[in-house]
Amino acid sequence: MNELYVVGLGPGDPDLITVKGYKMLMDADLIYYPYTSFKYAENILIALGIDKKKMQPLEFPIRSLDLLKKIRENACRIKNSLEFYDSVVYAVEGDPMLYSTFLDLYRYLDCKVRFIPGISSxxxxxxxxxxxxxxxxxxxxxxxxxxxxxxxxxxxxxxxxxxxxxxxxxxxxxxxxxxxxxxxxxxxxxxxxxxxxxxxxxxxxxxxxxxxxxxx
Amino acid sequence: MNELYVVGLGPGDPDLITVKGYKMLMDADLIYYPYTSFKYAENILIALGIDKKKMQPLEFPIRSLDLLKKIRENACRIKNSLEFYDSVVYAVEGDPMLYSTFLDLYRYLDCKVRFIPGISSxxxxxxxxxxxxxxxxxxxxxxxxxxxxxxxxxxxxxxxxxxxxxxxxxxxxxxxxxxxxxxxxxxxxxxxxxxxxxxxxxxxxxxxxxxxxxxx
Structure with missing residues (x-):
């Protein structure tokens, strides 16, 4: 199975992504990102000129009683897509290893994950x-x-x-x-x-x- | 007087510099960097394809009794160059705000400084x-x-x-x-x-x- 690449988008200024992260986003077939009402990740991806057709928002309704169910469902969806797409990226604001929304998903993802660090806020x-x-x-x-x-x-x-x-x-x-x-x-x-x-x-x-x- | 830009090069992999930092290095007229026997900063700059003619190593002989004198001399040299070059960059390994060699110089630099963060090790x-x-x-x-x-x-x-x-x-x-x-x-x-x-x-x-x- 293909690996999932988790890319840190940095704090907000699109130019504060790493060169490595930017190349991975450009080369990706499919990009998941956490969708919030603030649209931080989405706005960075759009500002970087990423093709909207390959952007896939994932919702994590924080106050929902079904949050864990939703996290598992999203983890399953990501894993399945690794069989159909060569290059799947999960893009997170800041640094993926430091308080990121991805870390909740990480423990439920039964696949190989590689991380590209990002500048934290x-x-x-x-x-x-x-x-x-x-x-x-x-x-x-x-x-x-x-x-x-x-x-x-x-x-x-x-x-x-x-x-x-x-x-x-x-x-x-x-x-x-x-x-x-x-x-x-x-x-x-x-x-x-x-x-x-x-x-x-x-x-x-x-x-x-x-x-x-x-x-x- | 022109401002000094301090760019974090990241941990070592040249592609882990930010897009903003990379653009600044490419556009710079003069790039100072800390020179050590390990050549970490120098190797990143060379791998990024920076023109060697605009690279200026600065030595900070750690065990020297004259370290403070050397720091002040380097600070003075950087400040003077801001009058002759439009775009002067000081490039440091990692993140400039986190244990970087630049921080010793910073207090002796009597000029405006702007920082571009970098991925820390x-x-x-x-x-x-x-x-x-x-x-x-x-x-x-x-x-x-x-x-x-x-x-x-x-x-x-x-x-x-x-x-x-x-x-x-x-x-x-x-x-x-x-x-x-x-x-x-x-x-x-x-x-x-x-x-x-x-x-x-x-x-x-x-x-x-x-x-x-x-x-x-």
Missing amino acids: INAAAAIFGIPMAEKDEIFTIIPAVNDYEYMKKMIMGTKNGAIIKAIGAKDVLKKLLDDEHLKKYYIMENVSLKSQKIYNNINDIDSYMALVILK | INAAAAIFGIPMAEKDEIFTIIPAVNDYEYMKKMIMGTKNGAIIKAIGAKDVLKKLLDDEHLKKYYIMENVSLKSQKIYNNINDIDSYMALVILK
């Missing part, structure tokens, strides 16, 4: 801000926001260099950490590298699912 | 192994190896998902952590994405500066 935000993520012997920590004040306080107080992702999911907790002066030096960006990119000065202003916080 | 190694770095609410930690048993023990015991970089610098400490069963599930790769790429089964086998350890 964290690396891209650091580059746009011009702020080093970490230097020399410094530790760098990626913290998905969790709606738990004590947990987030502990994580943030132990982190000199890091990034909080999915920030909106714990907006009230982050606000309280800011008020209590546990959250000090930070930089916030939403829609990293897109035309709609926005920089916030204050945690209180966060209003988007796609906002991330760089901690220094 | 950690993201590339995870992709090649097919091992997720982190999923959902999991934390991911990058730990530069430090030659201190208690410090590394504490860091490793607190890390479910992470990567140890510069592993050879603390090889004996890592060996002891392995013997004492503090280091359990790990994957080691050196020269990530290059033809000389090598996967190790045991910490004891690490023999290269370019080896990194993925922790799960």
Whole structure:
């Protein structure tokens, strides 16, 4: 059976895909991608000039009780298509190995998978801000926001260099950490590298699912 | 004065540079890069087909007492060239914001700098192994190896998902952590994405500066 290639599209700017990823998309017979109302992956594929006829959106209705059933159904659909198409790609926003939607599917896919890395929104935000993520012997920590004040306080107080992702999911907790002066030096960006990119000065202003916080 | 563009070359495979970074290198009038005996950056630039006449190696003799003097001299040289060339690029291995050699220079450069991110060797190694770095609410930690048993023990015991970089610098400490069963599930790769790429089964086998350890 053919292998599935999983390509990281990068943070949003179509030119931030790798040359290798771009070549694979151009050569692919069929390209699956996660379909969301934000259309991040779809917009990147269209901007790259991919033929719409070979683009196949896959839905993962997050709040659905049947999510697991849908994931298995999509995994089965992808696997089956490997028998009919020589070059099948699954395209994901950011980096496929870092919090990507593909990772939910991965465990149900009974086929060989090869990954092409992508620029994550964290690396891209650091580059746009011009702020080093970490230097020399410094530790760098990626913290998905969790709606738990004590947990987030502990994580943030132990982190000199890091990034909080999915920030909106714990907006009230982050606000309280800011008020209590546990959250000090930070930089916030939403829609990293897109035309709609926005920089916030204050945690209180966060209003988007796609906002991330760089901690220094 | 013109701006300096800092381009991440990615982990080693020339095709793992971003499309944006590649275009910038092709359009550049002058390309600085860190010169080491390993020639990582130089080899990527040559493989990408960059005109050798516009490539300018910069030495950073790590063990030299005059390192700071050399860094300042290189910073001055780069800044001066911005007055004579329209498009000056500094090319670094991996991602410029993550432990890159450019970050030492950055604080001494009195000019505007723009960054193009690159794939780090950690993201590339995870992709090649097919091992997720982190999923959902999991934390991911990058730990530069430090030659201190208690410090590394504490860091490793607190890390479910992470990567140890510069592993050879603390090889004996890592060996002891392995013997004492503090280091359990790990994957080691050196020269990530290059033809000389090598996967190790045991910490004891690490023999290269370019080896990194993925922790799960």
